[in-house]
Amino acid sequence: MSAKILIIDDEPDMLIMLEMIITDKTPHQVVTTTNPLELPELLAQENFNLVITDLKMPAMDGIEVIDTVKNHDPEIPVVVITAFGTLESAEEAVHRGAYDFITKPFRKEQILVAIERALEWQRITRENRELRDRMQSEKTAAKTFRSPGD
Amino acid sequence: MKLLNLFRRKKPSAPAGGEEFFKKKYQSFKNLLEANNAALEVMSHMEATLEGDYVFDPQFIRASTESILEKVQTIVQELNTLGDNRYAELVKVYQNIAAKIQNETAAAPSGVPISRVLPLSQVDRRLLLQVGGKIANLGEIKNRLQLPTPEGFVLTNEAYRLVLAENRLTEPLASFLKDLDINNMEQLTEKSRILREMLLQAKIPSSLVEEVNQQYDHLITALAYKPYLALRSSGLYEDLESSFAGQFLTVLNVPFDRFFPSYLEVLASQFTPTALVYLSQKRLLQRQLAMSVGCLAMVPARSSGVIFTAEPTGGRDDVLVIDAAWGLGPAVVDGSLTPDHFVLSKKPALDLLEQQISRKTKRWIAADKGIKEEAVPLEEDSQPALTSEELLTLGRYALQLEEYFGSPQDIEFSVDQQGQILLLQSRPLTLLRPHATGVLPPHLEERHPVLLDHGTVACFGVAAGPVFLVDHEADLSRFPDGAILVARHTTARYGAVLHKAAGMVIDIGSATSHLAILAREFKIPALVDTGKATQVLRPGQEITVDANQIKVYEGRLEEILQAPVAKTSLLAETPIYARLRRVLRWITPLRLTDPQLANFTPAACQTLHDITRFAHQMAVTEMFELGEQARQGEVHMVQLQTNIPLNLYIIDLGGGIRTDHRGRFVSPEDITSIPLRALWRGISHPEISWAGPIPIDVRGLYSVVSRSLTAAAPQHADFWARTLAIVSENYLNYSSRLGYHFATIDALVSDVRNDNYLNFRFKGGAADESRRGRRARFLGEVLTRLDLEVEITGDLVVARLWKYPRPLLEEKLDLLGRLMGCARQRDMVMADETTVEWYIQAFLEGNYRFAGEPGSVTPPDQD
Known part of the structure; x- marks a missing residue:
């Protein structure tokens, strides 16, 4: 399945490499930006399945990115990229709702695995919610159906 | 410390002075070993990163190099403590290498206000992000290597940003580039036209006009005349990571009253269809685009040319190739004539090995405003464009540049009327090596007649497809995917379709032309200088171009068509990998292998690894000597x-x-x-x-x-x-x-x-x-x-x-x-x-x- 992935990093080299890896090795589509301030607009324009973001950027930090994405749609997983030696902020990011984090430098395979896991999480979360919703509406329907007779 | 306490307990009778002395030395030895181990560990890590499919950022390169430098500095200090400053020379060697590394990794000094206009004498690589690759390299050539270049100044990326901002163009440009489809030639041409128009009509802010006037006045003072200028584009990533050969405009012989219109023309050249395709192929569109413009005093050139410090396609790394023609530069690189071709040996001494002198019937010269083409007088047209003395001087410069920049270089130069050589630019050279076309099946030529068997290889490989004859630029919009580009000249504008072309066959032009460089970059099998391709090959005709054998056959020769070279670039070809490779050449290669050789000296250390190797060996030797000198009881x-x-x-x-x-x-x-x-x-x-x-x-x-x-064989x-x-x-x-x-x-x-x-x-x-x-x-x-x-x-x-x-x-x-x-x-x-x-x-x-x-x-x- 082809997913839409948004990548935010103030370092253009990172964007080049990540886009290259993802488009070479997966069917997913990639949108990139060096400017995190574009995030709200990008989220409004397209339905992303995953956001990958750098944690430390001058314009907006990764934690704000997580908040913005989660406010927009809590079912979009966010994978955070952190610099070596900043484990604490990575943990903070996960605490604030990031699905996973990955520490630079990392191998090509690591990001591919992280992407597939995050997408799988989204699929399951959505499925769960749909099931719950269906059950809920069935319940409500049953209730509505029964209530006149109570 | 714990360890020293341990043996102190065991040796209560040792004379305190001697033991203290040895303890100090031993502590230095321990520190040196520790730093050595740590440095080797970081080196291995950097090497592994380069070899594996790693994703990393510039910060990784900076942090790793800083860490290694710090450790090697400790090693050098501790060795001097251990050896009573007998290795003071190593400190200088270290500082030298450290400066080279820092030069590669340094970012522009932070906190310094960013200039919009700078004299060339103040430019070097640290200003890369402000002046672009081409001018940063030229600054290095002028100010660090002190080789001859024209005088001049540069309008930095900041000037470009100012022009954009003052004309409210920043946002519209970005949104225009966002949805660019490079495969839709018509849309591309139209967008390109609009983008260029936006820039050409921009107004120059008065503060910028003032700064440029000042710099031009300084230039007049320095030269003692009012020079016309050559305006050379310098893209942010140009010449450092990608060649951008011929992509952006150079405007020659600009009188100062025409300065700003020409400046805008150069800025606009960033958005020609060819440049847009190139930027997109190099995945640079998403990166911040900017352009700085070098404004150099015009050289009224007698001859101009290019030097390649290795044969771009011939496979010989031990020669220099120089192409030259009469007049100004364009004649050599635009492919409109066949230049003189010289091959020089690099070792043991620079020497002329081969020369082919062509008839150069025309030349570009400075005209009243701009440049014009003129016929070369008959008695001159078959004379060599360079003297043997000039060839050797050029050769020496080329070797210096190759050594300094650390990879084969593609260098442009001019020689003025007095015979003075001026270097105009130096950029990394894309090299391709021939790959064998398997054994040809028998009777091949009966089934597939040879249509062409003469020419020069611009890029090796075999390709097949229908002929597409390009006569006018307008033809490019109809260029089909997978066709063979056939044309009279090697103009760089054909670069706009190279991402679609399977191969290329050209009548006139050289392997050093911009289009040939682009063909190599995109790995498209290509022949140039075939003489008569446009006459022999018919539009739509199916042909096979075998650049390895310099032959063009009729029909598709499945037998020799190899699996097509994937055009998707690999991680290792990304700019950041190139940067890591450049830094590592001062860090990891180990040349000092055998301590018994005479060159096992500080002066022979060319890398940090050499220093660690040398220092470790010397530290062990020092410890031996200490041991030998020690008196009883110490x-x-x-x-x-x-x-x-x-x-x-x-x-x-x-x-x-x-x-x-x-x-x-x-x-x-x-x-x-x-x-x-x-x-x-x-x-x-x-x-x-x-x-x-x-x-x-x-x-x-x-x-x-x-x-x-590199070392003597072990005994x-x-x-x-x-x-x-x-x-x-x-x-x-x-x-x-x-x-x-x-x-x-x-x-x-x-x-x-x-x-x-x-x-x-x-x-x-x-x-x-x-x-x-x-x-x-x-x-x-x-x-x-x-x-x-x-x-x-x-x-x-x-x-x-x-x-x-x-x-x-x-x-x-x-x-x-x-x-x-x-x-x-x-x-x-x-x-x-x-x-x-x-x-x-x-x-x-x-x-x-x-x-x-x-x-x-x-x-x-x-x-």
Whole structure:
């Protein structure tokens, strides 16, 4: 399945490499930006399945990115990229709702695995919610159906 | 410190001064070893990053290099402490290399206000992000190498941003570029037109006009005349990471009153269809685009040309290629005529090897405003455009540039009317090497007539497709995917369709033209200078271009069409990998391999690795000498008497050697150091064979020899095998270099379990990388199964164990001794992956002689 992935990093080299890896090795589509301030607009324009973001950027930090994405749609997983030696902020990011984090430098395979896991999480979360919703509406329907007779 | 306390307790009677003195030296030695280990670890890590498919950012390069520099600085300092400042020269060598590295990694000085206009005399690579690659390199040539270039100034990226911002163009430009479809030629042409129009009509802010006026006035003062200018574009990524050959505009001979319109023209050239396609192919559109413009005093050139410091397609790296023609530069690179072609040898001396002088019937010259083409007088047109003296001077400059920038270069130059050479730019050269076209099937030419068999290779390879004849630029919009581009000249504008073209055949032009450079960058098989392609080949005709054999056949020759070269770029070709490679060339190559050679000196150190190698060797030597000079009762150095060719010297800090044996030599029985005794048990295990070199297969031998080309061949297998052990009763620091290997053990073994530790490191080896890698795997796997914590980076194996009870640590040291004996040169016989597992098993089973090893008479899989 082809997913839409948004990548935010103030370092253009990172964007080049990540886009290259993802488009070479997966069917997913990639949108990139060096400017995190574009995030709200990008989220409004397209339905992303995953956001990958750098944690430390001058314009907006990764934690704000997580908040913005989660406010927009809590079912979009966010994978955070952190610099070596900043484990604490990575943990903070996960605490604030990031699905996973990955520490630079990392191998090509690591990001591919992280992407597939995050997408799988989204699929399951959505499925769960749909099931719950269906059950809920069935319940409500049953209730509505029964209530006149109570 | 704990360790020193340990031996202090054991030697209460030692004279305090001598012991203090030795303790200080020993501490330096320990610090040096620690820094050495740490530096090697970071180096291995950087190398591994370069080899593997890693994703990293500039911060990684900066942080890693800073860390290595700091460690190597410690090494140099401690060596000087150890050697009473006898290695002061090494400090300078270090500073020199550090400056080169920092020059590569340095960002622009932060906090300094960003200039919009700068004189060329103030420009170097640190200003890369402000002035773009081309001008940054030119600044290096002028200010660091001090080679002749024109005088001038530069309008930085900041000036470009100001123009955009003041004209409210920043946002519209970005949104225009966002949805660009490079495969839709019509849309591309239209967008390009609008983008360029936006820029051409921009107003220049008055503050910028003022700054430019000032700089031009300075230029007049410096030159003592009012020069016309050459405006040269310098894209942010140009010349550093991608060639951008001929992509952006250069406007020649601009009178100052026409300066700003020309400046805008250069800025607008960033958005020609060709440039947009190129930017998109290089994945640069998403990056911040900016353009700075170099404004150089115009050189009224008598001749101009290009130098390639290696043959771009011929496969010869030991020659320089110079193409030149009369007049200004465009004649050589725009492909409109065939220039003179010179080939010079680089070694042993610069020398003219070949020359082909062409008839150069026209030339570009400076005209009233701009430049014009004129006919070359008949008596001159067949004369060489360069004198032999000029050729040699150019050759010398070219070698300097290649060495300085660290890779083959593509250099543009002009020679003025007085014969003075001026360098105009230097950029990395894309090299391609021929690949064989398999054996041609018989009777091939009966079925597929040869249409062309003459020309010059611009890019090797074989391609087939229908002919698409390009006569006018307008034809490009109809260029179909997979066609062969056939044209009269090599104009760089054809670059706009190179991402669609399968191959290219051109009538006139040279392998040094911009279009040829682009063909190599996009890996499109291409022939130029075929003379008559546009006459012989018919539109739509199916042809096969075999650039390897310089032949064009009718029809598709499936027999010789190789699997098409993937055009998707690899991670290793991204700009950041190029940057890491550039930095690493001052860090990891090891040229100083043999301490017995005369060039084992500080001056011969060209990389940080060389410095660590040199310093480590010298530190060990210093420790030997200290040991030798030590008086009775201070410290004690002895040599171990044994049949094992280890050349083991022991410095006893106290309690490590039986005190009643104080001769020059001791026997193994005299060792009282607990860890050394345990290690020695393993080293001297009866089943371990230390005698004679290990038999190696021919390829193993070859890889040893090829690594040794820069050093003298070793006299015997263990050609530099002095091993030093510094011991006390509970402590061992063991440094050994067996052949090319480098092993250290640092261990403390006492009855206090919490103090105990064991560190083992093994690096290097004479065989090629894959074999060294296999040995690293062998060692790593064995050590892991011996319960050590193991880390392998490239061919560096680090294993640790701590807080183990004494008997267990002694057992491990014993096994380490055996393992080092077995690992000696073991990489040479580990010819393939399957044998590694076999050796691991053999070792664990105690088969230390490796009876029945793969490749011997009775291989295990045939038992």
